[in-house]
Amino acid sequence: MSQQADQFKKLVSHCKEYGFIFPSSEIYDGLSAVYDYGPYGAELKNNIKAYWWQSMVQMHENIVGLDSAIFMHPLIWKASGHVDAFNDPLIDNKDSKKRYRADQLIEGYLEKLEEKMAKEVEKARKRFGDSFDEAMFRQTNPRVAEYQQQHDAILDRFTQSMGAGNLADIKALIDELEIADPETGSRNWTEVRQFNLMFSTQYGGSVSDEDSKLYLRPETAQGIFVNFLNVQKTTRQKVPFGIAQIGKAFRNEIVARQFIFRMREFEQMEMQFFVRPGEEMKWYNYWKEARMKWHLALGTPAEKLKFKDHDNLAHYANAAVDIQFDFPFGFKELEGIHSRTDFDLSSHQQLSGRKLQYFDSELNENYVPYVVETSVGCDRMFLALISQALQEESVPDAKGEDATRTVLKLHPALAPVKCAVLPLLKNKEELTGKAREVFNDLKHSFLCQYDEKDAIGRRYRRQDAIGTPFCVTIDFDTLEDNTVTIRERDSMQQERVRIDEVEGIVRKRTEMAGLFR
Numbered sequence: 001m002s003q004q005a006d007q008f009k010k011l012v013s014h015c016k017e018y019g020f021i022f023p024s025s026e027i028y029d030g031l032s033a034v035y036d037y038g039p040y041g042a043e044l045k046n047n048i049k050a051y052w053w054q055s056m057v058q059m060h061e062n063i064v065g066l067d068s069a070i071f072m073h074p075l076i077w078k079a080s081g082h083v084d085a086f087n088d089p090l091i092d093n094k095d096s097k098k099r100y101r102a103d104q105l106i107e108g109y110l111e112k113l114e115e116k117m118a119k120e121v122e123k124a125r126k127r128f129g130d131s132f133d134e135a136m137f138r139q140t141n142p143r144v145a146e147y148q149q150q151h152d153a154i155l156d157r158f159t160q161s162m163g164a165g166n167l168a169d170i171k172a173l174i175d176e177l178e179i180a181d182p183e184t185g186s187r188n189w190t191e192v193r194q195f196n197l198m199f200s201t202q203y204g205g206s207v208s209d210e211d212s213k214l215y216l217r218p219e220t221a222q223g224i225f226v227n228f229l230n231v232q233k234t235t236r237q238k239v240p241f242g243i244a245q246i247g248k249a250f251r252n253e254i255v256a257r258q259f260i261f262r263m264r265e266f267e268q269m270e271m272q273f274f275v276r277p278g279e280e281m282k283w284y285n286y287w288k289e290a291r292m293k294w295h296l297a298l299g300t301p302a303e304k305l306k307f308k309d310h311d312n313l314a315h316y317a318n319a320a321v322d323i324q325f326d327f328p329f330g331f332k333e334l335e336g337i338h339s340r341t342d343f344d345l346s347s348h349q350q351l352s353g354r355k356l357q358y359f360d361s362e363l364n365e366n367y368v369p370y371v372v373e374t375s376v377g378c379d380r381m382f383l384a385l386i387s388q389a390l391q392e393e394s395v396p397d398a399k400g401e402d403a404t405r406t407v408l409k410l411h412p413a414l415a416p417v418k419c420a421v422l423p424l425l426k427n428k429e430e431l432t433g434k435a436r437e438v439f440n441d442l443k444h445s446f447l448c449q450y451d452e453k454d455a456i457g458r459r460y461r462r463q464d465a466i467g468t469p470f471c472v473t474i475d476f477d478t479l480e481d482n483t484v485t486i487r488e489r490d491s492m493q494q495e496r497v498r499i500d501e502v503e504g505i506v507r508k509r510t511e512m513a514g515l516f517r
Contacts, residue, residue: 043416063242068223316343408467426452
């Protein structure tokens with residue numbers, strides 16, 4: 001097993017063992033690609049959503065919130081293009097009976113070529129040291145140039161075939177590149193066919209009437225678009241302004257895998273920013289940079305994040321970029337920033353027969369605004385944070401099984417539990433009584449945990465594993481001078497402070513405001 005695969009396996013195991021994520025319906029052998037968030041997972045997820053919501057709505061005068069329904073009129077999905085165009089190219093392997101997305105098989109082949117080029121570059125960098133010129137090397141090295149030429153030719157053909165919906169050529173490309181089933185190595189493929197990703201259900205009493213057919217929303221954005229004028233008029237917003245929403249979405253993914261990275265039921269944090277036509281690229285670039293700063297503010301290392309422009313633009317977009325995160329299985333999409341033009345509002349205006357135009361008093365004209373979208377998956381954000389936060393490290397001066405610890409180094413503002421209150425011994429009523437006093441006082445300010453079970457060192461380890469930034473220990477000195485030991489998670493440094501100082505210390509380090517400043 002590779003180091004990355006082993007790391008990912010430990011992450012999944014840790015999430016279950018410590019109450020972050022459970023397989024859904026586990027007592028019935030589970031449901032594929034559906035998960036439940038446990039006690040600490042629910043807290044972390046709520047903190048992620050609070051950070052996003054406050055950074056969007058609270059920190060911007062011209063962005064307001066919305067919570068639209070999951071069920072919406074089926075014509076909404078006709079206007080948005082989801083009924084006709086929300087498809088993925090599906091391919092089956094006849095020998096393994098495994099199902100794959102054809103586009104991802106080809107993208108995987110391209111990624112391998114990129115990895116080969118990166119290895120050649122890295123070898124040369126080590127050989128030439130500070131004098132190494134990467135751009136020149138890529139242009140002049142015969143092996144890298146050959147890989148690049150092959151990569152560009154495949155990408156160009158792939159992009160054209162995807163854009164034209166030419167499924168036969170996508171299949172031909174898979175055959176020509178001799179792409180095999182990743183699990184079995186078989187190249188015995190079916191033809192490529194389209195697969196619509198929307199879940200459908202019935203509305204009302206009829207189970208057979210086509211008119212009663214509804215869809216579970218595959219994205220939250222359309223609820224924003226159809227409420228565009230309702231929100232604009234009631235909040236008296238002027239263009240440019242945004243509407244933010246957090247909510248569940250559902251996609252019948254062909255291949256749902258990699259834990260919570262790709263699920264059939266997931267949560268999105270989306271903001272649609274309405275701008276004057278012709279100004280969309282200015283705002284597209286603004287939000288591209290603003291969203292990267294949002295991720296970096298959490299302490300995410302810059303090398304873990306990168307921009308990746310879309311090779312194939314969606315039917316509604318004139319520009320699109322992903323912020324990718326280096327997950328244990330490689331760089332993958334974490335957030336998308338899209339310039340959606342006026343496609344959505346114009347389509348709904350045409351199909352509904354209702355005007356969705358904005359009167360711009362400064363220009364003295366009506367127009368359909370253009371839209372810049374930011375869309376981040378809450379579940380993917382959760383996975384990214386856990387991926388970078390989960391660490392195993394040596395403990396100085398410790399021996400045996402205490403010589404290493406598993407610690408979840410989440411940003412304190414997002415940590416599920418902010419502070420744990422621990423009496424030194426559980427069988428001393430004077431210590432447990434005082435600890436309960438401290439706990440009952442602190443719980444008014446933030447989520448705390450009281451724990452008296454096991455030795456104090458083991459309790460520290462348990463709090464480290466769920467990411468608690470501070471542990472407060474009540475000992476016999478506390479009874480004499482009203483001071484406690486406060487231990488910081490990352491450094492393991494311990495400090496003696498007065499009980500009345502604890503709330504201020506923890507609050508200052510864990511409040512969300514620090515992220516915004």
